[in-house]
Amino acid sequence: MRKIATEEAWSIPEVAAELKKVANSPTQALDKLLVKGIYDAQPGADGYDAMDFLGGLLDVQDKRLSQMDELGVDMHLLSLTAPGVQMFDADTATDLAALANDRMAEICHNNPTRFAGLASFAPHSPKRAAKEIDRAMSELKLNGLIVNSHTYGEYFDDPKFWPILEAAEAHDACIYIHPRGASDTLKGPLQDYGMDSAMWGYGVEVGTHAVRMMAGGVFDAFPNLKICIGHMGEAVPFWIWRINFMNSRAQSANRAKKTERSMEEYFKDNFVFTTSGVEDDLALRYSIDRMGIDNVLWAIDYPYQPMKPAVDWMDQAPVTEEERHALYHGNAERIFHIK
Ligand SMILES: COc1cc(C(=O)O)cc(C(=O)O)c1
Numbered sequence: 001m002r003k004i005a006t007e008e009a010w011s012i013p014e015v016a017a018e019l020k021k022v023a024n025s026p027t028q029a030l031d032k033l034l035v036k037g038i039y040d041a042q043p044g045a046d047g048y049d050a051m052d053f054l055g056g057l058l059d060v061q062d063k064r065l066s067q068m069d070e071l072g073v074d075m076h077l078l079s080l081t082a083p084g085v086q087m088f089d090a091d092t093a094t095d096l097a098a099l100a101n102d103r104m105a106e107i108c109h110n111n112p113t114r115f116a117g118l119a120s121f122a123p124h125s126p127k128r129a130a131k132e133i134d135r136a137m138s139e140l141k142l143n144g145l146i147v148n149s150h151t152y153g154e155y156f157d158d159p160k161f162w163p164i165l166e167a168a169e170a171h172d173a174c175i176y177i178h179p180r181g182a183s184d185t186l187k188g189p190l191q192d193y194g195m196d197s198a199m200w201g202y203g204v205e206v207g208t209h210a211v212r213m214m215a216g217g218v219f220d221a222f223p224n225l226k227i228c229i230g231h232m233g234e235a236v237p238f239w240i241w242r243i244n245f246m247n248s249r250a251q252s253a254n255r256a257k258k259t260e261r262s263m264e265e266y267f268k269d270n271f272v273f274t275t276s277g278v279e280d281d282l283a284l285r286y287s288i289d290r291m292g293i294d295n296v297l298w299a300i301d302y303p304y305q306p307m308k309p310a311v312d313w314m315d316q317a318p319v320t321e322e323e324r325h326a327l328y329h330g331n332a333e334r335i336f337h338i339k
């Protein structure tokens with residue numbers, strides 16, 4: 001069975017070098033905790049260096065590909081790892097997004113059956129971002145788009161970003177909204193106990209972004225726009241009944257923006273989500289039964305999650321063989337235009 005992993009992190013030395021500067025900058029962004037640990041690792045300080053995430057991010061043809069061969073993973077859908085270019089100034093972000101897209105396109109063109117890619121862009125300059133999206137999709141023939149949730153505390157329900165959404169919809173380019181540390185206005189109690197990143201804060205950040213987009217009417221403006229989120233839908237699938245009920249009550253009470261469709265309809269029609277970093281049988285079964293098999297894709301979240309457990313888990317997950325085909329490759333081929 002063809003296996004396509006859809007949230008597979010990657011980076012280039014130029015972005016890593018720029019993030020090392022961020023690690024030593026006065027920024028108060030919550031991402032700094034993790035950026036310091038990965039890009040300016042002090043051996044033994046917090047153990048991130050022992051996990052060698054940076055080595056895994058920069059590698060494509062060596063350990064990554066040999067593990068894929070060993071485990072029968074046909075393809076990685078690569079994306080520039082969080083926080084991407086979003087902590088840089090607008091010009092640096094625009095330039096490095098284009099550079100990363102060129103490098104990614106080269107990898108994909110040289111290994112067309114093993115790697116596909118999601119293009120980066122700099123949301124800071126929506127019109128320039130839209131041009132990079134046009135270039136990435138039309139010229140570089142990449143497979144979709146990646147953004148790491150907020151950019152300087154702003155979210156895609158804000159119409160200033162809608163040139164980006166317009167370009168994505170026009171190209172039928174799914175935007176993967178990947179996590180990063182919560183924005184300065186959201187980070188409050190997320191700064192302790194390791195809650196800043198994958199354990200909790202990431203899900204809060206992306207879940208908040210997804211609900212803002214649905215409740216903000218984004219999908220009335222862009223009915224064909226497709227969004228992908230990871231980590232079994234950042235808990236939104238579990239919470240969707242309550243989101244739907246409380247939003248429709250708030251709309252009736254004129255406390256929420258009137259929308260053409262319901263929150264549940266938007267989540268079903270305009271979102272898909274992956275299993276990245278949630279290797280849980282019951283969560284998977286619920287997600288398929290609640291949101292539909294066409295909306296769930298398999299992912300590893302390499303190098304942050306080890307490859308073998310993610311394969312072993314999906315190989316034995318409690319799904320039909322038809323569902324397993326959809327999870328492992330069918331949905332990814334459709335959403336990310338993978339031949
Ligand atoms: C950007 O840094 C990341 C770190 C981790 C982690 O497990 O600590 C996970 C992700 C991720 O889920 O992509 C990203």
Ligand SMILES: [Mn+2]
Nearest residue numbers: 007009276301
């Ligand atoms: Mn990830």
